[in-house]
Amino acid sequence: MTIKSEKEANETGNVKSFLKLADRLSYVPSYIFAKLDKEKQALQNKGIDVIDLSLGSPDLPSPKVVVDECVRAVQDPTNYRYPPFWGQKQFKEAAAAWMNKRFSIQIDAEHEILPLSGSKEGITHLAFAIINPGDLSIVPSPYYPVHARGTLLAGGTVYELPLLEKNKFIPDLDSIPQSVLDKAKLFFISFPNNPTGAICDFEFLEKLTNLCIKNQILLISDLAYSEITFDGFTASSIFQVKGAKDIAIEFHTLSKTYSMAGWRIAFVAGNRKIIEALYEIKTNTDYGVCNIVQASSIKAFSIPSSEHKKNSMIYQERRDVILEELKGLGWNILKPGGAMYIWLPVPKKYKSSLEFSYDLLHTAHVATIPGSSFGTYGEGYVRIALVDKKERLREAALRMKTAGLVYQ
Ligand SMILES: Cc1ncc(COP(=O)(O)O)c(C=O)c1O
Numbered sequence: 001m002t003i004k005s006e007k008e009a010n011e012t013g014n015v016k017s018f019l020k021l022a023d024r025l026s027y028v029p030s031y032i033f034a035k036l037d038k039e040k041q042a043l044q045n046k047g048i049d050v051i052d053l054s055l056g057s058p059d060l061p062s063p064k065v066v067v068d069e070c071v072r073a074v075q076d077p078t079n080y081r082y083p084p085f086w087g088q089k090q091f092k093e094a095a096a097a098w099m100n101k102r103f104s105i106q107i108d109a110e111h112e113i114l115p116l117s118g119s120k121e122g123i124t125h126l127a128f129a130i131i132n133p134g135d136l137s138i139v140p141s142p143y144y145p146v147h148a149r150g151t152l153l154a155g156g157t158v159y160e161l162p163l164l165e166k167n168k169f170i171p172d173l174d175s176i177p178q179s180v181l182d183k184a185k186l187f188f189i190s191f192p193n194n195p196t197g198a199i200c201d202f203e204f205l206e207k208l209t210n211l212c213i214k215n216q217i218l219l220i221s222d223l224a225y226s227e228i229t230f231d232g233f234t235a236s237s238i239f240q241v242k243g244a245k246d247i248a249i250e251f252h253t254l255s256k257t258y259s260m261a262g263w264r265i266a267f268v269a270g271n272r273k274i275i276e277a278l279y280e281i282k283t284n285t286d287y288g289v290c291n292i293v294q295a296s297s298i299k300a301f302s303i304p305s306s307e308h309k310k311n312s313m314i315y316q317e318r319r320d321v322i323l324e325e326l327k328g329l330g331w332n333i334l335k336p337g338g339a340m341y342i343w344l345p346v347p348k349k350y351k352s353s354l355e356f357s358y359d360l361l362h363t364a365h366v367a368t369i370p371g372s373s374f375g376t377y378g379e380g381y382v383r384i385a386l387v388d389k390k391e392r393l394r395e396a397a398l399r400m401k402t403a404g405l406v407y408q
Helices: 006-012 023-027 032-045 064-073 089-103 119-130 145-153 178-183 202-215 272-285 291-302 305-328 353-363 390-402
Strands: 113-116 136-141 157-162 184-189 218-222 248-253 266-270 341-345 381-385
Touching: 023 145, 032 353, 064 291, 089 113, 089 266, 089 291, 113 119, 113 272, 119 145, 119 184, 119 218, 119 248, 119 266, 119 272, 136 145, 136 178, 145 157, 178 184, 178 202, 184 202, 202 218, 266 272, 305 341, 305 390, 353 381
Parallel strands: 136 157, 136 184, 184 218, 218 248
Antiparallel strands: 113 266, 248 266, 341 381
């Protein structure tokens, strides 16, 4: 095999023409977010005002106390060296104290918490710590892509458990064949849910935990939207269920809770043995979260819950505005109980969610994500993220009306 010079490679523009890439790249489809982003950018480069409701990247400001602390932390030379592998003690203690206060649960800060460069990173690395080629994960579908892709990249396979509108997008646990339960190593859940906006009750969490205990499956709760809930609902941690810590871990991100998506910080909490396995992978692949980001984020955990309620109210008002507008265009949508998305059924004249998403982008200049990028059961929907002001959401609906993009 001859490896071409960088110049030659750039000229061919196609790495595959000279180098056989890892097979694992073919296990995952290319990230549709990235593809559509390019098309969106091409329109924006032409000076077109695209209303961008694609990524779930909060438009609300990061908390001032965090930003102020960051300004201090960046001047502190002790932050310039590598961060400790296990994470900063103060960050871990603050995260554990927050979980204690918020959910009334005890978490051992030293052994049961690990900071992450985002939940996405942690979930992917977790799969590398648990999944062998051929192993199986149960993933409710539609899913946040990494729930499935981590397993696939590690050489495993995924059982897509359907989230259906008729069941309010809650999985039917009784429908899972025993052969799947016998084989599965991981079971993912994420409520409030991306992309459907569904919420689950405590009884569901209890039933799921007992199922995982009975079948010895590691339960992974991705609680990214715990603090974005509507109409008075409060989300529960999996650890509020008795016995859950024996078989579960839970991911919490500051991306949504504190509008800090660009800072790249999250943490995982729970079963010590599993956290240690993830730590093994991480110590071999990265140095952990930037010291400055960890130090600043500590301040976030003491922000009063009234701030979360305020932010939830902003998303709730946006939800209500867009649902009202979409109703006028023929859509009658199940009200999301949390998270920051509208899960919009595709009009019948379109063959696919991708086709509808393209039409929305090119004729109405509204950027969304086609449901097919969230798994098999995402087809037939597109996802609208509530990441712009009410006026812009109204404008998006108006543009859809003008372009004849209505529900028929
Ligand atoms: C369910 C869910 N988990 C995790 C993430 C990513 O979180 P982070 O920014 O911490 O990587 C997202 C982002 O949209 C999400 O929707």
